Amino acid sequence: MAVEHPPAMPAGDQTRIHDIGYRGYDGPRLGRSYARRSLYSQSLRGAYGLGRSVKSKVLPMLLFAVMCIPAAIMVAVAVATKAHELPVPYTRYAIIMQAVISLYVASQAPQAVSRDLRFKTVPLYFSRPIETADYVRAKFAALASALFVLTAAPLLVMYVGALLSKMGFAHQTEEFAQGLVSVALLSLLFAGIGLVIAAVTPRRGFGIAAVIAVMTISYGAVSTLQAIAYTQDSNSAVPWIGLFSPITLIDGVQSAFLGGSSAFPGGIGPSGGEGALYVVAALGLIAACYGLLIRRYQKVGL
Amino acid sequence: MVRITTVDAVTVIATESLSKRFPRVTALDRLSVDIGPGVTGLVGANGAGKSTLIKILLGLSPASEGRAEVLGLDVATKGAAIRERVGYMPEHDCLPPDVSATEFVVHMARMSGLPPTAARERTADTLRHVGLYEERYRPIGGYSTGMKQRVKLAQALVHDPQLVFLDEPTNGLDPVGRDEMLGLIRRIHTDFGISVLVTSHLLGELERTCDHVVVVDGGKLLRSSSTTDFTQTTTTLAIEVTDSDAHPDGTRAVREALLARGLETHGEAGGLPGAGHILLLTATGEETYDRVRDVVADLGLGLVRMEQRRHHISEVFTGTDEQRKEAVGHGG
Secondary structure (H helix, E strand, O other): HHHOOOOOOOOOOHHHHOOOOOOOOOOOHHHHHHHHHHHHHHHHHHHHHOOOHHHHHHHHHHHHHHHHHHHHHHHHHHHHHHOOOOOHHHHHHHHHOHHHHHHHHHHHHHHHHHHHHHHHOOHHOOOOOOOHHHHHHHHHHHHHHHHHHHHHHHHHHHHHHHHOOOOHHHHHHHHHHHHHHHHHHHHHHHHHHHHHHHOOOOOOOHHHHHHHHHHHHHHHHHHHHHHHHHHHOOOOOOHHHHOOHHHHHEEEEHHHOOOOOOOOOOHHHOOOHHHHHHHHHHHHHHHHHHHHHHHHHHHHHH | OOOOHHHOOOOOOEEEEEEEEEEEEEEEEEEEEEEEOOEEEEOOOOOHHHHHHHHOOOOOOOOEEEEEEOOOEEEEOHHHHHHHHEEEEOOOOOOOOOOOOHHHHHHHHOOOOOHHHHHHHHHHHHHOOOOOOOHHHHEEOOOHHHHHHHHHHHHHHHOOOOEEEOOOOOOOOHHHHHHHHHHHHHHHHHHOOOEEEEOOHHHHHHHOOEEEEEEEEEEEEEEEEHHHHHHHHEEEEEEEEOOOOOOOHHHHHHHHHHOOOOOEEOOOOOOOOOOOHHHEEOOOOOOHHHHHHHHHHHHHHOOOEEEEOOOOOOOOHHOOOHHHHHHHHHOO
């Protein structure tokens, strides 16, 4: 701010600096949509610890690396062995790495929303042009984007690797695109669930624990029940049970429509009709999360 | 941005039989008040409806009935436009401890719609104006209460609003910090040209700081008038005189002499040291001063002091119900 100091001002004399008169602001005010975009980019950067302390960069960066390294290794192996197909299909990768994704959501969802609630910063946002829906949309979009970066980056590594080892461009591109659609849906779903849980648990520690609990317990319960149903020969129940945990929901959607092979016991994916139900359930869940967040923030208000 | 200059827009805040009813409590009851530019104090006990009023004025909570305008904009329909031109400093703590004041205020400036470069420049300016220097680069978690209050104030001012709402800005401050904050609030208007609505439950501090005071109680308007009206409707004179050989009890001699001339005096209330030597009388005009001077001179005594005692706003509250009604009637 050196420009505003009159030339005669001795530098570093703080009492004199204090005497500089107040200057108004006549520049542009960019309003709601700009504020929403700013909040989005700040939250997205924050989800990887950018613009925050060094300490808060460690975990997201580490998880990002953990997500990408297996993909890189697979590519290296595939290239070295001159395989014609990647060892793991694109759609399957996120399912295998779900623990890492859950951990990321658990660590970053509370960071995104619980801080503002816990330190009561929310009223400062709502005393400005942005409204509840702007805040919720910015935070939701930011966490979903962060998750998309986390889940799509390894797919990109695999795709580039596959092209380098000349594995059929059209086939790889189609599967890669299907993989991207799948992880996009997964990002929205996980972000929604994570944010809702974090928004009702202002204490950060509880938020982290609650997100991990919901993700792992629901998956554990669902896959156990599916396994029991499978061993008891009631195969038709397997896809129905799969509706009740986020990751199996994604699994079902992609095995029905995105050319994925199901990770359900015996590879019993949902049929076309059941698959439609999976899509409805996933989209409904995302919409419900959004609605719950809006309701939550209308109450917090000022 | 166009500063309000037109004649019909000199009212910064106007409410018209504004009411807010919750299922079990009436927070505001047909409140009608016009507030002009300058520093206005909003006084009331806790739960008097101050925060509810600010919420409605920010366009965040619809009124049950009545209407309100801020800077000529209707709160019911122009909430976003109002919030762009108004700053708000909440009563409670609202700062994340792990970021620096600079980072935090820059972010808040952008939330108010300032472009990135302008947000950084205005942040540096504003933090300096509220009295935060090198420490603004340190995380807020390590700040004293006074410094935190300054950061809260800075985020309310960073977008150069035309009006700021300050909710209990002196809460939790020690006497020195309180005085500094009150001085700063005064400067917001005199130096920055920003109108201020400041709430407090402490009347004395608003008396010194505000041009105008609005008193609310139980959601109703108790009184609205300028601080000079409040404290100078009747002027009380305090007189202290010396004793002399001719009049060993000078105070008594003066009292009797004044009584003889039709001026009744009374002793100072409260058992403060020296209270017995101070005479209080009600000044009705210029001639009262002359008469006191003449009486003291005639008796050959020294006049130690003759000063105006200002009434305190707190008398609005401490008075009996009858006096209160009188005060409301007076305030109109």
